[in-house]
Amino acid sequence: CNAVDFDDLILLVLELFNTDKEVLETCRKNHRYIMVDEYQDTNGKQFQLLKALASEHQNVCVVGDDDQSIYGWRGAEIANLLHLEDHFPGIRVIKLEQNYRSNNTILKAANAVIRHNPLRKDKTLWSSKGEGPLIQLMVFETEEAEAQAVAEGIEVQRLSKRIPWNHQAILFRTNLQARPLETALRQSKIAYRLVGSQSYFDRREVKDILAFLKVLINPDDDISLLRIANVPARGLSAKTMQTLLQLSQDRNTSVWSVMHHSDLDTHLRAAASKSSRGFVSLIEDQRRFLKEENKMGLAHWARSFLDHIGYFTELKHSEKDPKIAENRMQSAQELVSSIDSLTASMGSVKGEDRLNQFLEEIALDQDRLDEKDKQGEGVTLITMHSCKGLEYPHVHIVGLEQGLLPHTRSIDEGSLDEERRLFYVAITRAMESLTISHCETRNKFGQTTPCQPSVFLNELPDELVELADDVFKRPVSPSSGAAMFDALKSSLDLSDA
Known part of the structure; x- marks a missing residue:
């Protein structure tokens, strides 16, 4: 060719x-x-x-x-x-050791880490910017707590120090780590942009599950219903759904109403008509349960429902590459697990109302993000591999755990040096401040898994790192407090009166 x-x-x-x-x-x-x-x-x-x-x-x-x-x-x-x-014998080597991006606190940390690699060109980065604030280390029980704390910290800095969102970046090792971060930023009404990968909320499995939930709340939502009517396959082919859609348009009603109509058999083949009624029965049974339920956790119910219809099984066999299928499964499980945490404050509100509020929040968050994206605002979410060559005033590195950084694959293959270089690259993206964190547990395929801190944390000099707990216990200075209050008033558009 x-x-x-x-x-x-x-x-x-x-x-x-x-x-x-x-x-x-x-x-x-x-x-x-x-x-x-x-x-x-x-x-x-x-x-x-x-x-x-x-x-x-x-x-x-x-x-x-x-x-x-x-x-x-x-x-x-x-x-x-x-x-x-x-x-190239006789070549002249010129070391460029002066760094024009970062302060010396950040550079000393990077130098200390990378010196543990035995095979490298000897060099020591330095800066004329002077020393900077200590690196903040935070430890959390779960990745949701980690993400929420990072989001809150970003908003506190915006209000107290007037640091705009686009001066902040969150760095992580794998794309799957973006999910709790996106969720936390959405909850905190913080605009963000995900660089180099698909947004968690744009993934097919996430859209599928949200479409299922939308149909259970409002079955007249044609867009959502058409998306999941034959997911997993249940005999409602594209041709069948096209017939139902045309009937709904001719009658000026929803596809759901057409599926209820007594003359369905005259427009569909017997097998398709049976499949349609089976789908209607499935949705109505779950809708009745949601109207009555107020004790069972929504996440438990959603997981049982998706398992019952064979959605998780379909995910497992939807990709030829088992790693891609595994990632899709994990995305689906994480979305389901997040439902309870996002609706925890609703108390005894019945399942249907809780689910409806959950979906409304996601829709509102997307509208806000779309508007901020048009304005060019937002925190940067980016993997460590994608951030090479970039720089940000304030950097948050999350997920510093064994199995993530260094990645399990690198540990098995003996390529720890490259993972250390990746950490070095992440550290040196920061210009003014650096925050690092790790979790004690992490959710994997719906199961809580214990985590161990990354070995790279032991390579950071103690005198350059400060536990964030110590920082949070300090009283806010009068000037910072006044600035934060002024910014808060401005964001709420409050008058002096």
Whole structure:
């Protein structure tokens, strides 16, 4: 098809150089000076191309930082930089150790951590910005508590110090960690933008479950009903649903009303008509239960309902890649688990009303976020791999636990050094302040799992870290208190009267 990908652009050129020395010599003459940026991220074939072009004239200038080599999983070879002097004898090495981004507290912490990697170029970052505040360490029982505290801390800083949301960033190791953070920020009415991945609330399984819940509250919601009527498959094909939709439009009513109509058999085949009535019966049974229920937790009920209709089984078999299926299962389980925490303050309110309020809050939060997004505001949520090259005045690194950072896979494969470099990259995104945290337990597939603190926490110097509990117990200074009150009045639009 006369098409090549980016790897082919290198491989085919190398093949040409090996078979046609005249072409190689011509290219060497045309490229007498070669510059390579982000050299620590080059792979084996890229290195071979560089060597082929520069082996005679040796006019090479590369820029790189071995301490920021975090893409080994996609082929980057840190050895290209570590053995640079062997590959190009006589090359002059210039260390760029002055950092223009971060204060010295942050840089000292980063230096202390990365020194534990045995294979690296020796260097020590420093800054003319002076010392900064101590790194704040927070420990929480659950990831929900962690996310809520981070959200509250961001809002306190906005009110007391006038720090805008877009000066704050939350960094995490895996995309799945975004779910409780998104939920907490929504609850706190804080705008955010999720970089480099799909929002938790845009995932298919999350939209499916929310559509199920919306239909149980309002079965006349055609959009939600059409989404989940045949999820999992129950004999309501796209053709059947198209027929029902057309009937509803002809009669100026909802699809749900059409499914109730006595003449359904005249418009659908017998099997489709039976499936339609079975779906109606399923929804009505659950609606009756919700109207009466006020004791059973909504999360327990929702999990039982989704299990009863085979939704979780469908998720398990929906993807060829078991890891993707596993992630989808975890997203679904986490959404269900969050229902109780988001409705905990409603006391003895019946299940239907609690569920309705839960859905209304999610809808209102989305409207607010859409408006803030148009205005370019919002806290940044981003993975550690995606944040390389970026900077933020105030950074929160969450989930510093064994199995997350370092990741379980890296522990099993013996690639702990790269995980340490990833932590180093995360630390050095911060310009002014850094907060780090870990949890004692974490929810995995609906089960509470104990967690151990990351080994990297032990590598941070004690004199640079302060337990956040000590900070929260301090009284607020009069000036900070006055500033916070003024900001609060402004946000509520209160007059002096």
